[in-house]
Amino acid sequence: xxxxxxxxxxxxxxxxxxxxxxxxxxxxxxxxxxxxxxxxxxxxxxxxxxxxxxxxxxxxxxxxxxxxxxxxxxxxxxxxxxxxxxxxxxxxxxxxxxxxxxxxxxxxxxxxxxxxxxxxxxxxxxxxxxxxxxxxxxxxxxxxxxxxxxxxxxxxxxxxxxxxxxxxxxxxxxxxxxxxxxxxxxxxxxxxxxxxxxxxxxxxxxxxxxxxxxxxxxxxxxxxxxxxxxxxxxxxxxxxxxxxxxxxxxxxxxxxxxxxxxxxxxxxxxxxxxxxxxxxxxxxxxxxxxxxxxxxxxxxxxxxxxxxxxxxxxxxxxxxxxxxxxxxxxxxxxxxxxxxxxxxxxxxxxxxxxxxxxxxxxxxxxxxxxxxxxxxxxxxxxxxxxxxxxxxxxxxxxxxxxxxxxxxxxxxxxxxxxxxxxxxxxxxxxxxxxxxxxxxxxxxxxxxxxxxxxx
Amino acid sequence: xxxxxxxxxxxxxxxxxxxxxxxxxxxxxxxxxxxxxxxxxxxxxxxxxxxxxxxxxxxxxxxxxxxxxxxxxxxxxxxxxxxxxxxxxxxxxxxxxxxxxxxxxxxxxxxxxxxxxxxxxxxxxxxxxxxxxxxxxxxxxxxxxxxxxxxxxxxxxxxxxxxxxxxxxxxxxxxxxxxxxxxxxxxxxxxxxxxxxxxxxxxxxxxxxxxxxxxxxxxxxxxxxxxxxxxxxxxxxxxxxxxxxxxxxxxxxxxxxxxxxxxxxxxxxxxxxxxxxxxxxxxxxxxxxxxxxxxxxxxxxxxxxxxxxxxxxxxxxxxxxxxxxxxxxxxxxxxxxxxxxxxxxxxxxxxxxxxxxxxxxxxxxxxxxxxxxxxxxxxxxxxxxxxxxxxxxxxxxxxxxxxxxxxxxxxxxxxxxxxxxxxxxxxxxxxxxxxxxxxxxxxxxxxxxxxxxxx
Ligand SMILES: [K+]
Ligand SMILES: [K+]
Numbered sequence: 039x040x041x042x043x044x045x046x047x048x049x050x051x052x053x054x055x056x057x058x059x060x061x062x063x064x065x066x067x068x069x070x071x072x073x074x075x076x077x078x079x080x081x082x083x084x085x086x087x088x089x090x091x092x093x094x095x096x097x098x099x100x101x102x103x104x105x106x107x108x109x110x111x112x113x114x115x116x117x118x119x120x121x122x123x124x125x126x127x128x129x130x131x132x133x134x135x136x137x138x139x140x141x142x143x144x145x146x147x148x149x150x151x152x153x154x155x156x157x158x159x160x161x162x163x164x165x166x167x168x169x170x171x172x173x174x175x176x177x178x179x180x181x182x183x184x185x186x187x188x189x190x191x192x193x194x195x196x197x198x199x200x201x202x203x204x205x206x207x208x209x210x211x212x213x214x215x216x217x218x219x220x221x222x223x224x225x226x227x228x229x230x231x232x233x234x235x236x237x238x239x240x241x242x243x244x245x246x247x248x249x250x251x252x253x254x255x256x257x258x259x260x261x262x263x264x265x266x267x268x269x270x271x272x273x274x275x276x277x278x279x280x281x282x283x284x285x286x287x288x289x290x291x292x293x294x295x296x297x298x299x300x301x302x303x304x305x306x307x308x309x310x311x312x313x314x315x316x317x318x319x320x321x322x323x324x325x326x327x328x329x330x331x332x333x334x335x336x337x338x339x340x341x342x343x344x345x346x347x348x349x350x351x352x353x354x355x356x357x358x359x360x361x362x363x364x365x366x367x368x369x370x371x372x373x374x375x376x377x378x379x380x381x382x383x384x385x386x387x388x389x390x391x392x393x394x395x396x397x398x399x400x401x402x403x404x405x406x407x408x409x410x411x412x413x414x415x416x417x418x419x420x421x422x423x424x425x426x427x428x429x430x431x432x433x434x435x436x437x438x439x440x441x442x443x444x445x446x447x448x449x450x451x452x453x454x455x456x457x458x459x460x461x462x463x464x465x466x467x468x469x470x471x472x473x474x475x476x477x478x479x480x481x482x483x484x485x486x487x488x489x490x491x492x493x
Numbered sequence: 494x495x496x497x498x499x500x501x502x503x504x505x506x507x508x509x510x511x512x513x514x515x516x517x518x519x520x521x522x523x524x525x526x527x528x529x530x531x532x533x534x535x536x537x538x539x540x541x542x543x544x545x546x547x548x549x550x551x552x553x554x555x556x557x558x559x560x561x562x563x564x565x566x567x568x569x570x571x572x573x574x575x576x577x578x579x580x581x582x583x584x585x586x587x588x589x590x591x592x593x594x595x596x597x598x599x600x601x602x603x604x605x606x607x608x609x610x611x612x613x614x615x616x617x618x619x620x621x622x623x624x625x626x627x628x629x630x631x632x633x634x635x636x637x638x639x640x641x642x643x644x645x646x647x648x649x650x651x652x653x654x655x656x657x658x659x660x661x662x663x664x665x666x667x668x669x670x671x672x673x674x675x676x677x678x679x680x681x682x683x684x685x686x687x688x689x690x691x692x693x694x695x696x697x698x699x700x701x702x703x704x705x706x707x708x709x710x711x712x713x714x715x716x717x718x719x720x721x722x723x724x725x726x727x728x729x730x731x732x733x734x735x736x737x738x739x740x741x742x743x744x745x746x747x748x749x750x751x752x753x754x755x756x757x758x759x760x761x762x763x764x765x766x767x768x769x770x771x772x773x774x775x776x777x778x779x780x781x782x783x784x785x786x787x788x789x790x791x792x793x794x795x796x797x798x799x800x801x802x803x804x805x806x807x808x809x810x811x812x813x814x815x816x817x818x819x820x821x822x823x824x825x826x827x828x829x830x831x832x833x834x835x836x837x838x839x840x841x842x843x844x845x846x847x848x849x850x851x852x853x854x855x856x857x858x859x860x861x862x863x864x865x866x867x868x869x870x871x872x873x874x875x876x877x878x879x880x881x882x883x884x885x886x887x888x889x890x891x892x893x894x895x896x897x898x899x900x901x902x903x904x905x906x907x908x909x910x911x912x913x914x915x916x917x918x919x920x921x922x923x924x925x926x927x928x929x930x931x932x933x934x935x936x937x938x939x940x941x942x943x944x945x946x947x948x
Contacts, residue, residue, distance in 0.1 A: 296873070338879050339872040346865065369858060376855040399854055400831040403824060410801065417794040418751070424793050425879040 062138035063465055066102060069134065070461075073098030073127045082120035089115070092453060099457045101127035103464040104135065104357055106223025106327035106439020107430075109446045109453060113228045124224060125213050129181075132220030132357045136177045136255045139355035139468045177255055180262075181219060188247040189215035195239040218247035221357040223327020223439030235330035236311040241318045248326035249286070253278055254356030274364060276386045278353035281363035285347060289320030292343050302335035323347040325358035327439025334443040338425045341442070345428055348436040349405065359437030359463055361405050368398040401467055408462070409435055412455055419452050430456070435463035517593035518920055521557060524589070525916075528553030528582045537575030544570070547908060554912045556582035558919040559590065559812055561678025561782035561894020562885075564901045564908060568683045579679060580668050584636075587675030587812045591632045591710045594810035594923045632710055635717075636674060643702040644670035650694040673702035676812040678782020678894030690785035691766040696773045703781035704741070708733055709811030729819060731841045733808035736818035740802060744775030747798050757790035778802040780813035782894025789897040793880045796897070800883060803891040804860065814892030814918055816860050823853040856922055863917070864890055867910055874907050885911070890918035 077094035080087055088094075089110070096109045097116075101124045110116075116124065193211030196202040202210065210226060217224045225231055234240035250258065257278045264270040271279075294316030297304040304312040315330055322328050323344045333341070351360015367385070372395050375383040383390040409431055416427045426442040433440050434456040445456065532549035535542055544552075544565070551564045552571075556579045565571075571579065648666030651657040657665065665681060672679045680686055689695035705713065712733045719725040726734075749771030752759040759767040770785050777783050778799045788796070806815015822840075827850055830838040838845040864886055871882045881897040888895050889911040900911065 337872070339869050342865070342869055342872065342879065369854065372851055373855050373858050376851050396827055396831050396850070399824065400828050403828050410797070414794050414797055417792070417797065423878055423880065424797065424883070428879070 062134070062142065063469065065134060065138075066131070066461070066465060069127065069130055070095070070098045070102045073102060073123060076123045077116075077120060079119075082117055082123060084115060084117055092450060096453055096457055097124065098127060099460055100439070101222065101224065102131035102134075103437050103460040104128055104131050104220045104222040105359070105434065105437040105460045105464075106217075107434055107441055107445050107456060107460070108224070111228050112224055113226050121213065121226065125216050128220050128222040128224060129216055132216075132222065132251070133174070133177055133181060135357060135464065135468075136181075136355060137174050138465075140173055140177070140255055142468055176259065180255065180258055184247060184250055185212070185215045185219050187215075188218060188243045191243040192240065195237075195243075199237070199239060214244060215247055218244045218326065218328070219251040219357065221248055221251045221325040221327065221352070221359070221437070223322070225328060229332075230329045232330050232332065235315045235318070236307060238314060241314065241330060244328060245318055245321040245326075248321055248328070249282065252325050252352030252356055252358035253282065254353030254358070256355050257353050273385060273388050273390075274354070277364050277367045281350075281367050282353070285324060285350065285363070286317070286320055289323055289343075289347050290317045293319050293323075293340055296337050296340045296343070297331070300335070300337060303331045319344075320347070322440065323438065324350060324363075325352045325360060325436065325438050327433075327437075329440060332443075333429075333440055336442075341425045341429045344440070345432050348432045348438045348440070349409075351436050354468075359435075361401055361436075361467060365398045365401055365467075368394055369402060372398075405435065405467070408459070412459055415455060416448070416452055419449055431459060434459040437464050517589070517597065518924065520589060520593075521586070521916070521920060524582065524585055525550070525553045525557045528557060528578060531578045532571075532575060534574075537572055537578060539570060539572055547905065551908055551912055552579065553582060554915055555894070556677065556679065557586035557589075558892050558915040559583055559586050559675045559677040560814075560889060560892040560915045560919075561672075562889055562896055562900050562911060562915070563679075566683050567679055568681050576668065576681065580671050583675050583677040583679060584671055587671075587677065587706070588629070588632055588636060590812060590919065590923075591636075591810060592629050593920075595628055595632070595710055597923055631714065635710065635713055639702060639705055640667070640670045640674050642670075643673060643698045646698040647695065650692075650698075654692070654694060669699060670702055673699045673781065673783070674706040674812065676703055676706045676780040676782065676807070676814070676892070678777070680783060684787075685784045687785050687787065690770045690773070691762060693769060696769065696785060699783060700773055700776040700781075703776055703783070704737065707780050707807030707811055707813035708737065709808030709813070711810050712808050713811075728840060728843050728845075729809070732819050732822045736805075736822050737808070740779060740805065740818070741772070741775055744778055744798075744802050745772045748774050748778075748795055751792050751795045751798070752786070755790070755792060758786045774799075775802070777895065778893065779805060779818075780807045780815060780891065780893050782888075782892075784895060787898075788884075788895050791897075796880050796884045799895070800887050803887045803893045803895070804864075806891050809923075814890070816856055816891075816922060820853045820856055820922075823849055824857060827853075860890065860922070863914075867914055870910060871903070871907055874904055886914060889914040892919050 074091070074094045076082060077097055078088045078091065082094075083089045089097075093110050093115075096107075097112075099105075100107050112121065112124065189208070189211040191211070192214055193204075193207045196207035196210050197204060200207075213224075213226055214231075216222075223230075227233065231240065231244070253261075257275045260271055260275045268276070290313070294304065294313055297316065298312060299305045304315055307315060318328075318330050324347050336344075349360055350366045351362050352358020354362045354364055368383075368390060371383050371385050371390060375381075383395060409428075412431045412435070413424070413428050416422070416431065417424065420427070422444055426444055430441055430444060430448075432438070437460055445453070448456070529546070529549045531537060532552055533543045533546065537549075538544045543549075548565050548570075551562075552567075554560075555562050567576065567579065644663070644666040646666070647669055648659075648662045651662035651665050652659060655662075668679075668681055669686075671677075678685075682688065686695065686699070708716075712730050715726055715730045723731070745768070749759065749768055752771065753767060754760045759770055762770060773783075773785050779802050791799075804815055805821045806817050807813020809817045809819055823838075823845060826838050826840050826845060830836075838850060864883075867886045867890070868879070868883050871877070871886065872879065875882070877899055881899055884895070884897055885899060885903075887893070892915055900908070903911070
């Protein structure tokens with residue numbers, strides 16, 4: 039339809055300048071390509087010869103998209119060189135995604151404020167840095183400070199608690215701190231962190247780094263600027279913090295209760311350690327991806343509950359994936375307003391912009407459709423059961439990295455699908471949400487209104 | 494909060510008159526109670542003694558809610574008296590739900606049109622009968638005409654194709670015609686209609702009755718009044734017809750393709766019979782509940798795809814369950830408008846009322862939450878796998894009645910949960926949607942608008 043409104047709309051100049059979203063997608067693809075080449079070098083792999091293209095590409099994609107799903111064992115397949123490449127890819131991916139999402143978010147906010155004439159000041163306060171260089175600097179500083187602190191704590195524990203030599207302890211501490219803050223879930227132990235399930239000195243710093251990373255950069259900025267002034271926080275900060283606390287508590291209670299007497303998981307621990315491990319899995323479920331118990335042994339009900347947590351994910355413009363807690367919260371508040379019979383959706387004393395409501399629905403519907411279709415494809419390709427396949431698909435799409443252990447056993451087609459899901463899951467919601475927000479325009483004419491019967 | 498706006502709102506007189514929704518729920522509960530008592534009589538059960546309370550209550554609930562899930566074999570457990578009770582419960586349930594939904598729909602439309610000052614004429618044209626007695630008469634007439642026609646076709650086939658004596662053939666024909674038009678899925682054969690998988694003279698009339706019933710009474714009225722004037726059809730009619738055709742085709746293609754060479758299902762048939770059986774299961778999946786192949790032998794991918802079809806369900810104010818195709822279509826058109834960057838959601842040349850969009854989201858979110866929670870409960874109660882439990886839960890909630898055969902093996906708690914799901918699934922979306930629509934009110938004051946970051 040060359041003469042349709044859609045074609046005319048494309049004449050708007052903003053659509054043919056390099057939109058930050060396009061730059062972001064290209065940068066991520068390039069980083070993955072470079073990572074793949076480096077990981078294919080024989081020096082990156084233990085033993086003779088290099089890794090296959092699929093192994094290297096999958097690992098690079100998983101690292102750059104800060105997911106943590108693996109088809110080869112990070113601890114034994116890769117040399118220290120390979121592991122350094124992986125941690126660098128994680129760091130670049132994490133910084134990239136925070137910068138990218140913040141820039142895209144800024145451009146959306148600017149455009150929105152220009153269009154809808156809402157004062158931009160209150161809004162842009164949610165980022166607070168007005169140019170990309172300053173933004174990147176702030177993100178790098180924040181990341182490095184948190185990673186060094188957590189890395190130091192972990193290193194100390196590895197030295198004093200486990201008698202590791204200092205050099206190796208620092209390497210272990212830094213690798214896992216970087217992997218944790220960037221919500222990447224890569225570990226240097228073949229069983230992730232299962233040896234440390236009952237050690238709060240390892241699991242709590244890692245959980246803290248994961249949670250901080252998952253809040254998102256805009257929230258971290260506001261927390262640093264107004265740590266004790268909640269009334270100065272913008273809606274985004276309030277929603278992310280409230281949802282994070284609620285989801286952490288709900289996830290901990292649920293997983294701890296369901297697995298309490300499962301001898302293969304929490305059943306082996308004493309009471310307080312059950313809660314510690316329950317909390318750790320809950321903290322990892324919304325994007326971290328480390329595990330201290332074996333997800334392959336979890337009850338199906340735990341997998342299903344975790345599917346929901348993974349799908350919700352973390353805060354926007356952070357290292358967490360998923361549809362984001364803000365999207366989930368928007369739907370929740372729409373539901374609440376509807377049940378109360380209120381015309382406007384009010385959240386923490388502000389009214390929720392109407393366009394955001396529709397964007398949230400759109401993102402959730404597309405995510406659910408993508409997950410359902412991918413799960414069906416994997417069901418047709420393999421003989422694994424629905425619960426483990428659904429878990430794997432959501433873990434990839436929400437860039438969580440938890441797995442019941444089937445990743446390496448999937449056929450090539452299944453692994454390629456997971457790579458696509460990681461890439462789309464990492465960049466899709468951000469670019470898509472921004473595209474939706476930027477393309478929103480007032481209708482030029484209105485049709486008569488009609489309502490079909492619902493329900 | 495006695496002084497909150499919610500308390501004040503309750504002073505509106507409309508909320509304390511007997512709302513049709515309350516009358517409807519009470520009438521359904523009473524009918525189920527009467528049916529339970531009748532089915533517990535020794536005369537209703539083959540062999541000595543009566544059925545247990547659970548057997549009778551489950552069967553009565555399943556019949557009145559026109560679902561078709563059973564814990565005892567309809568063909569061998571019940572006497573002809575018991576089967577007559579069941580078919581009467583189905584008929585009362587089907588007529589009841591059509592009348593109830595139409596009345597509630599009318600009251601919603603009146604209230605809406607009064608409030609929003611939209612011309613009521615075009616809207617109420619979707620029902621066309623202005624009082625309950627006339628409405629009921631129209632519904633009874635329509636039902637009887639369709640049931641007698643389909644029953645005659647089936648009876649003739651049972652006489653001439655299978656040599657049944659005339660009396661039994663008429664009984665078989667009528668029972669299955671009533672069960673089909675009311676989307677109840679009860680059959681007088683222990684294996685449902687599996688003996689007739691390749692007989693189009695049985696399966697096509699039944700599929701036709703199921704589809705007609707699932708369109709909903711408002712659509713049937715418009716089709717009778719303006720059979721060849723699609724431009725006279727209201728949005729409801731257009732959406733239901735378009736969605737029905739699309740979903741039938743998609744379901745047929747999907748199920749036929751997935752099961753094509755499964756030796757336990759379609760693999761046993763010749764090519765055209767595969768398509769016939771694929772079409773039949775597709776036609777039953779959105780609420781009918783009969784089956785001509787064994788769902789316990791279907792591929793997991795078929796179950797998952799069917800979950801989606803069942804959840805979508807049929808047209809409103811008909812005998813089909815689920816969230817209704819209109820609700821699904823509203824979400825689809827919202828998504829389409831959002832992707833196109835259009836402010837208003839336009840459907841078939843009319844603008845979709847904004848309130849309906851939020852109601853559709855609310856109903857879907859509540860349905861999904863209810864299904865997820867129920868599935869988790871069944872996973873904790875039993876050892877069945879996610880795919881069969883999810884299938885069972887959605888089948889009950891959407892009053893479909895298909896099963897992989899686990900219904901009778903569930904523990905008492907699981908069967909009680911299924912009963913609740915059938916009742917809520919049957920009455921919930923209608924009453925809930927009407928409550929939402931009636932309570933909608935303009936905001937008395939507006940808060941400042943803010944948008945969190947999405948995606
Ligand atoms: K991750
Ligand atoms: K049914």
